[in-house]
Amino acid sequence: MKSRYSIKDLEQLSGIKAHTIRAWEQRHKLITPKRTSTNIRYYSDDDLRVILNVSILMEHDWKIGQVAKLSSEEIAKQAHDCDPYEGNFTYELNELKLSTLNFDIERFQAIMDKCVEKHGIHDTFQKVIGDYIQELGKLWLSGSVSISQEHFMSSMIRQKLYSALDALEAKEDGKTFALFLPANELHEIGLLYLAYVLKERGDKVFYLGQSLPKEYLTDLLDNQNVDALISVFTTNPDFEYLSEYLQDLDDLIQDRSVQVHLTGYQFNEFGKDSYGSNIHIYNSLKDLSAAV
Numbered sequence: 001m002k003s004r005y006s007i008k009d010l011e012q013l014s015g016i017k018a019h020t021i022r023a024w025e026q027r028h029k030l031i032t033p034k035r036t037s038t039n040i041r042y043y044s045d046d047d048l049r050v051i052l053n054v055s056i057l058m059e060h061d062w063k064i065g066q067v068a069k070l071s072s073e074e075i076a077k078q079a080h081d082c083d084p085y086e087g088n089f090t091y092e093l094n095e096l097k098l099s100t101l102n103f104d105i106e107r108f109q110a111i112m113d114k115c116v117e118k119h120g121i122h123d124t125f126q127k128v129i130g131d132y133i134q135e136l137g138k139l140w141l142s143g144s145v146s147i148s149q150e151h152f153m154s155s156m157i158r159q160k161l162y163s164a165l166d167a168l169e170a171k172e173d174g175k176t177f178a179l180f181l182p183a184n185e186l187h188e189i190g191l192l193y194l195a196y197v198l199k200e201r202g203d204k205v206f207y208l209g210q211s212l213p214k215e216y217l218t219d220l221l222d223n224q225n226v227d228a229l230i231s232v233f234t235t236n237p238d239f240e241y242l243s244e245y246l247q248d249l250d251d252l253i254q255d256r257s258v259q260v261h262l263t264g265y266q267f268n269e270f271g272k273d274s275y276g277s278n279i280h281i282y283n284s285l286k287d288l289s290a291a292v
Contacts, residue, residue: 003101004042007033012144013097014051016058021051028068030054045102046072052094053079059090089119089128096132100145100153108156125164125196126289129157133193134285137234141265154189161192164200171202175227177292178220180208182245187234190264190285194230197289214248226258228292232285233264242270246279253278263288 011018024030031047050072056079057067067075079091092115099108115124140150177198179191188210199205206220220226229249237245249260263282270281282288 003045003048005044005048006042009144010043010048010051012139012142013048013101014055016051016055024051024054024064024068028064030068045098048101049098050075052097056082056090056094089131092128093132093135096128096153097135097139099156100136100139100149103149103152105156108153112160121164122200125161125193125200129160130193130197130286130289133157133189137187137190137265154187158189158192161189161196165192165196168196168199169202170199170204174201174203176204176206176225177228177230178206178208178217178224178226179230180212180217181210181231182233182236183211183213185232185234185236186210187232190232190234191230193285194232194289198230198292214245214252217252221253221256221258228259228261229253230261230288230292231264233262233266235266237266239266239269242266250279261288261292 005013007018007021010016010021014021021031025033031043031050033041033043033047035041053072053075054064054067057075058064060082062078070078082091092111095107095111098104099111112124115128119128136145136150136153139145140147145153175198179195179198181188181191191207191209195205195207206224206226208217208220217229233242253260258278260279261282262279263285267281280291282291
């Protein structure tokens with residue numbers, strides 16, 4: 001069964017404003033919405049694919065009038081041939097979106113294999129997968145992908161990250177990081193990505209995984225020399241308890257030479273003066289990985 005998308009879904013998935021998509025639809029007939037039995041407009045997988053491919057061409061200075069003269073198959077070919085991708089990896093990211101929406105294992109594997117062949121393992125994980133993890137979280141929070149779609153793609157990426165992590169070794173002069181998720185936090189894929197980034201550069205990683213009450217961190221800190229703690233807060237702890245949680249973390253590391261690096265959607269509206277000097281909060285996974 002094919003998916004149905006609203007124009008707002010197309011906007012979220014493509015980054016193209018809804019009013020622009022509507023203009024392309026009306027003036028250039030790029031896509032044709034269908035209607036339900038109750039006369040509600042919706043768009044198909046084919047419409048989404050066209051919009052995603054057009055977004056690639058627009059990034060490469062195509063004019064919409066030029067694009068409108070092409071068939072959907074020709075648009076797809078031109079988008080695929082836009083090479084190099086100027087560091088944006090838009091084509092690859094769009095393929096991952098379509099893989100997610102259609103639960104398409106073969107498509108996911110094909111784009112991963114092509115990425116590794118074309119860009120190497122480093123850029124595939126740090127620039128393609130890293131960016132898509134961030135994008136996938138936004139799509140899930142906005143409702144543009146369902147929980148089952150998000151879990152499907154998270155599982156696929158998680159398998160790749162675990163495999164890549166197993167192939168890496170720490171260096172003797174690397175730093176030591178402990179990575180954990182707070183109690184009741186189960187969204188682990190961003191943390192796994194950070195584990196890969198750190199281990200790939202030669203750092204030692206203690207990966208403590210999902211839903212760890214902060215009190216249990218003392219077991220590790222009492223027995224190992226850890227330079228920093230890292231975590232990602234996607235849905236937990238609740239916003240109203242963030243200040244209290246950070247204060248407890250600050251108290252936990254107060255007599256230790258340990259820094260704390262945090263990111264996640266729970267910090268979107270969190271005040272910059274609400275945490276201690278040893279606790280650092282970042283806007284994104286990419287910002288955090290660059291800082292540490």
